[in-house]
Amino acid sequence: MTEEIIIVEGNGTLQGDVPIAGAKNSALKLMVATLLGQGTSVLSNIPRISDIDVMIEVLERLGAKVSREDHDLIIDTAPVNSFETPYDLVSKMRASISVLGPLIARFGEAHVAMPGGCQIGARKIDMHLAGLEALGVEFDIDHGDLVATTPHGLRGTHVTLEFPSVGATENLLMASVVAKGDTIIENAAREPEIEDLADILCEMGAVVEGAGSSTIEVHGVSIEDFHPVHHRTVGDRIEAGTFLVGGALSGGPVTVHGIDPSFLRMALLKLRTMGCDVECGDDWIRVSRDKPLNSTDIQTLPHPGFPTDLQAQFLLLAAVADGISVITENVFENRFMFASELMRMGADIMMEDHHALVRGIDALEGAPVSATDLRAGAALVLAGVVAEGQTRVYHIEHIDRGYEDYVGKLRSLGADVRRVAKDSI
Numbered sequence: 417m418t419e420e421i422i423i424v425e426g427n428g429t430l431q432g433d434v435p436i437a438g439a440k441n442s443a444l445k446l447m448v449a450t451l452l453g454q455g456t457s458v459l460s461n462i463p464r465i466s467d468i469d470v471m472i473e474v475l476e477r478l479g480a481k482v483s484r485e486d487h488d489l490i491i492d493t494a495p496v497n498s499f500e501t502p503y504d505l506v507s508k509m510r511a512s513i514s515v516l517g518p519l520i521a522r523f524g525e526a527h528v529a530m531p532g533g534c535q536i537g538a539r540k541i542d543m544h545l546a547g548l549e550a551l552g553v554e555f556d557i558d559h560g561d562l563v564a565t566t567p568h569g570l571r572g573t574h575v576t577l578e579f580p581s582v583g584a585t586e587n588l589l590m591a592s593v594v595a596k597g598d599t600i601i602e603n604a605a606r607e608p609e610i611e612d613l614a615d616i617l618c619e620m621g622a623v624v625e626g627a628g629s630s631t632i633e634v635h636g637v638s639i640e641d642f643h644p645v646h647h648r649t650v651g652d653r654i655e656a657g658t659f660l661v662g663g664a665l666s667g668g669p670v671t672v673h674g675i676d677p678s679f680l681r682m683a684l685l686k687l688r689t690m691g692c693d694v695e696c697g698d699d700w701i702r703v704s705r706d707k708p709l710n711s712t713d714i715q716t717l718p719h720p721g722f723p724t725d726l727q728a729q730f731l732l733l734a735a736v737a738d739g740i741s742v743i744t745e746n747v748f749e750n751r752f753m754f755a756s757e758l759m760r761m762g763a764d765i766m767m768e769d770h771h772a773l774v775r776g777i778d779a780l781e782g783a784p785v786s787a788t789d790l791r792a793g794a795a796l797v798l799a800g801v802v803a804e805g806q807t808r809v810y811h812i813e814h815i816d817r818g819y820e821d822y823v824g825k826l827r828s829l830g831a832d833v834r835r836v837a838k839d840s841i
Contacts, residue, residue, distance in 0.1 A: 419838040422809040422823060424800030426782055429830035430666040436656045436674040437463035437820045438487065438649035442609040444511040445586050446616050446649060447471050447491065451478070451518040452590070453620050455644035456492040462649060463487070463820045466813070470509045474501055478515075493644075496522075503529035503560065509817075513541055513583060516564065517590030520553055522639060526564045543584035547575045551588070551595055572597030572636055580605040580630065580718045586613055593622035595636040604632045607719040608679045612650045619645040651675035651699070654725045655819060657683050658794050660703045661729040662829070664692045665736070665802045669704035670829060677701050682722045686712055686730065690737060711739030711776060716747050728754040728795040734774040735763040736802065743772040754792035757785040761803055782807040787814040794819055801831045810838075 438461035448471070450457040462468060464487070472482045472489075479496040482489060499519045506512040506529040519526035530541075545555055548564070550573045556563045572595045577584055585605040590613075592599035604610070606628055614627030621642040623635035656675040663670025664687055677684065677696040684694050687703055691710045695702040711734060716724040724747035734741035735758055745752060755765045755772055760783045764775040782805030787793025793815040800807030809815075812835070815822055826833050 420812060420835045421838050421841070422797055422812050422815075423834055423836055424782070424797060424803075424807040424809070425832040426800060426803040426805055426807065427830070427832045428666055428802050430662040430670055430801060430826070431668055432829045433671045433673060434659050434825050434829060436651045436659075436672050437461070439609055439612070439652040440465060440467055440818045441582070441607075441654075442612040443468060443649045444471050445514050445609065445613050446647060447475060447489065448515045448518050449590060449613060449616050449620070450491045450644070451480075451493050451496060451515070451522055452593070452617070452639065452642045453493060453644035454522070454642060455494050456490060457644040458646040459489045459491065460646070460648045461487055462489045463652065465816060465818055465820050467509055467511065467817045470505060471511065474505050474512055474515060477502060477505065499523040499525055500527040501529060506530070510583075513544065514586055514590070516544065516548070516562070517587035520548065520564055520566060520570070520591050521594045524566045524569070526562070528562045528564070530560055530562065541583070543577055543579065543581045544587045547577065547584055547588045547601075548591055550575050551591055551599065553591070570595035570636075572599040572634070574600045574602070576602040577604065579603070582607055582610065585610055585632070589613060589617065589624065589632065589634065592634040593617055593624065593636065594639045595634070597636055599634040599636065601632040601634070602630065604630055605718060606630060608650055608653065608676070616645060616647045619647060651679070653679035654723065654791070656680060656701065657723070657726045658729055658791075658798070658819075659825070660687065660701060661726070661733055662798050662801065662826070663703035664690065664705055664709065664733055665798060667705045669702050671700055671702040673700045675699060675701060682720060683726055683730075686714060686722065690733060709733060709737035709776070711737045711741040713742045713744075715744040718747070724748055725791050728791045729798065731755060731772060731774060732758060732795045732799050735765065735776060736780065737776040739776055741774045741776070743774060745770045745772075753788040754795060757788060757792065757796060758799060760785055761799055761807070779804055781805060784808045784810065786810045787812055790814045790818045794822065797822065797826065797833065801826070801833065
């Protein structure tokens with residue numbers, strides 16, 4: 417496949433309405449949850465992004481039959497007869513580790529390659545393993561593969577996570593729904609995507625209470641009690657937040673549709689603090705601005721705190737705001753790689769440990785930059801929209817992992833942005 421780059425001619429224009437796709441971080445887990453249904457499930461509002469394509473391959477390698485109709489996925493997991501996921505797929509995407517829970521629940525065992533993905537932090541899976549071990553899972557490492565067995569079956573237990581890990585919470589949920597007895601997960605992740613996963617599990621036959629809070633209770637049922645379902649994915653709060661930052665950068669107004677505003681409460685609070693006007697409806701949010709951006713301080717924290725997946729976008733806002741902002745990254749240690757790229761565009765950023773001191777400047781300058789991860793890539797394109805001159809963004813395969821038709825949506829808002837083959841320039 418020919419490598420592409422994104423070229424942005426800075427015109428400072430982002431204005432209008434944009435539809436938000438289904439949440440990547442929810443859709444991937446809903447897809448593996450269908451392994452429990454043992455039949456044909458339909459998932460709607462699934463984004464057309466490369467991470468979804470990888471997960472489709474994972475399911476097909478396990479034996480599932482998967483087809484796509486626009487934004488619907490039809491997944492027949494009845495033929496699944498394998499509990500092994502190969503390294504060539506799992507190494508492409510960390511989220512593949514989420515097959516561990518449902519495979520253990522369905523087969524009592526699983527062979528899963530160690531995960532890969534963005535280079536933004538270690539994201540060790542120790543909490544996944546410790547929680548599953550408490551449920552009765554035994555693990556061995558065999559040539560880079562996790563080999564999970566349940567010699568005495570899955571049993572309900574009380575697990576307290578040392579950190580509210582989304583992935584660990586999801587794997588525990590999908591395994592414990594068939595454990596004998598009750599399971600309590602304390603210090604559970606509270607993200608909207610956790611609630612979406614719990615919803616589909618309950619629709620399939622599970623009994624889960626408290627999802628969205630820090631304590632989740634699961635009452636185990638038999639795997640035979642599960643059935644296929646039709647489920648709609650919630651809107652992607654990170655995609656929505658990215659476009660809203662675009663509105664804040666340019667003045668907007670930019671309106672996103674298909675998102676619950678409560679998913680972005682902390683981010684919207686920060687936008688207001690920075691001088692933006694924010695309006696909300698049942699499933700839409702509008703951001704505009706007619707005065708200079710104010711500086712602010714931000715600390716990333718697990719939901720309902722400020723999302724780490726919006727840190728790069730807000731660091732960009734801080735880079736062109738009046739005054740000095742302090743951005744603190746508490747979740748992933750390597751996420752400030754983005755700052756170095758933004759500094760190529762003239763941003764005044766000083767980094768120390770997990771803090772970034774950002775002095776606002778009048779204007780960014782277009783420059784060649786590289787997407788270091790998914791969210792950084794999206795933010796660099798936004799930076800190009802408001803920068804003076806031309807910006808070229810390389811390694812845009814990161815952006816394609818999580819944003820459906822990002823360039824097309826930006827163009828619909830008035831941005832001068834296009835994708836071109838790298839070897840054509």
